[in-house]
Amino acid sequence: MSAPTPTGRKFLGRLPLPERNYLAEALRTETVGGVLLLIAAIAALLWANTPLSHSYEAVSDFHIGPSALGLDLSVQHWAADGLLAIFFFVAGIELKRELVAGELRDPKAAALPVIAALSGMIVPALVYVLVNKTGGGSLSGWAVPVATDIAFALAVLAVIGTSLPSALRAFLLTLAVVDDLFAILIIAVFFTSDLNFAALGGAVAGLVVFWVLLRKGIRGWYVYIPLALVIWGLMYNSGVHATIAGVAMGLMLRCTRNEGEKHSPGEHIEHLVRPVxxxxxxxxxxxxxxxxxxxxxxxxxxxxxxxTLGVVLGLVVGKAVGIFGGTWLAARFTRAELNEDLAWPDVFALASLAGIGFTVSLLIGELAFSTDPALTDEVKAAVLTGSVIAAVLSGVLLKLRVRKYRALYEEEERDEDRDGIPDIYEQDDPGYHLRMAELYEAKAAEHRRLAEHAGAAREDGDGPA
Known part of the structure; x- marks a missing residue:
């Protein structure tokens, strides 16, 4: 192992305990959701490729909603513009939390994952453009292979039975959060139709009201859910993609904890909404x-x-090369030292896993080729194909190191004294138990003092008997 760098920073080092606990809870939900996502995708493919395919098209194209409000949409449209607004709402909360309390709060620490994520978006787009420039194809789909689907990636990990160390999982999550941010910006900038400024103004006004209510400490789902629906409807009618409303509201939530709070409002709401x-x-x-x-x-x-070839190569080759290359260069120039328990092939395996670009890639594919339904379906097939190839490739690479990962994971999870604190964190901090004992004794003394004061007050007649 090389000598410590002057900066002393570790890349993929052990997470602080609160961050590790938050990550474990968030990824547990995403893993279950990822398995459901896999089941839904398989069900859709079976439904659309059997004699019942006509019913799939009938259900997908069935229109429902108030036409007077400009919301007479197909079921598929409701899923893409409506349900994904919930997904992007959670993404907005994740981004806010990362910016104020997570990996992105420190610009120096954030530089490496941000550069890696940006490289992992730029290189796939360049691969797509290069393939289509040389092949005479349309450049409209350049943004399709830029996104990473964290739920699908975690589902792959669950299926192949790989327990990654928390640092690798955190890096994957941070990549996905930054990915989501720039995918949101791409959707907002490049896939906005003719603007309806009246509706857009109404949506902005609704967001201002939403922000003021949050700052005033107003509570109650019966206040925020109707307001959120109004904001979403106005955003949809404005010509800006409706999922932007979800992101904006997520970013407005407070994700820092005040004194005495176990969870911030953003973390609490994310805990409620993430399963949905x-x-x-x-x-x-x-x-x-x-x-x-x-x-x-x-x-x-x-x-x-x-x-379609540009999409497949962008996801499989562009993502792996972009993320790995960006990470290696950023680590070299920031002089961040890789955790000695891991190796650069681990980073490449994770970069390959990030080539699974299912949810947002499908959405961007629909937006990019909305005027050509046949090509839209072919691009969707390319997204599915590229994601499957990336999943298989990363699965093989991760399996090669599964014993190492399992050993690191078990070491992180070991809690022989069953106090809820992994032993490895207590070993790093030998004074932990002593400080806890002193804290408990101080609290007990405070309780005794208050009890004595209350008893004296009752004897003097100053308090309730």
Whole structure:
């Protein structure tokens, strides 16, 4: 191992205990949601490629909603614009928390994952553009391979039975959060139709009201849910993609803890909404977006058309090369030292896993080729194909190191004294138990003092008998 760098910073080092506990809870929900996402995607493919395919199209194209409010939408449209707003609401909270209390709060620490994520978006886009420039295809889909689907990636980890150390999982989550941020910006900037300024002004006014109510400490779902629906409806009618409303509201929540708070309001709401997002919204979106024809002819086109080949290569090659290359360069120039328990092939395996770009990639594919339904389905098939190849490749790479990961994971989880604190954190801090004993004794003394004071007050007649 090389000598410590002057900065003393560790890349993929052990997380602080509060961050580790938060991460474990968040990823547990996402893993369950990812398995449901896989089930929904498989169900959609089976439904769309059997004699019942006509019913799939009928249900997806069925329109429902008040036309007077401009919301007479198909079921597929409701899933993409409505349910995904919940997904992006959670993404907004995650981003806010990362900025104020997580990996992104320190600019120096944030530089490496941000550079890695940006490289992991720029290189896939360049791969797509290069393939389509040389092949004479459309450049409209350049943004399709830029996103990472954290739920799908975690589902792959659950299926192959790999227990990654918390530092690798945290890095993957941070990549996905930054990915989501820039995917949101791409959707807002490049996929906004003709603006309705009256509706947009109403949406902004609604967001201001939402922000004021939060700052005033007003509580009650019966206040915020109706207001959120109004904001979403106005945002949809403004021409800006409606999921932006979810992100904006998520970013407004306070994600820092005040004295005496076990969880911040943002963390509390995320804890309530994340299961709805991971367990309902995203799987339903997958059900009505992943149902594409996978006949031999359609799969053949995936590797022969420049648009679809660009998506596959962008996800499989662009993501892995971009994230790994960006991480290596950022670590070299920031002089961050890789955790001695891990190796650079681990980073490459994680970068390959990030090539699973399911949810947001499908959404951007629908937006990029909305005027060509046939090409839209082919691009969706390419997203599915690229994601599966990335999942298989990363699964093989991770399996090669599964014993090392399992040993690190078990070491992180070991709690022989059953006090709720992993032993490895107590070993790092030998004075932990002594400080806890002193804290408990101080609290006990304070309780005794208050009890004595209350008893004296009752004897003097100053307090209730």
């Amino acid at each position: 997002s991971a367990g309902l919204a995203v799987p339903l979106f997958a059900l009505f977006s992943a149902g594409v024809s996978v006949s031999g002819g359609a799969l053949g086109k995936v590797f022969t058309q420049p648009e």
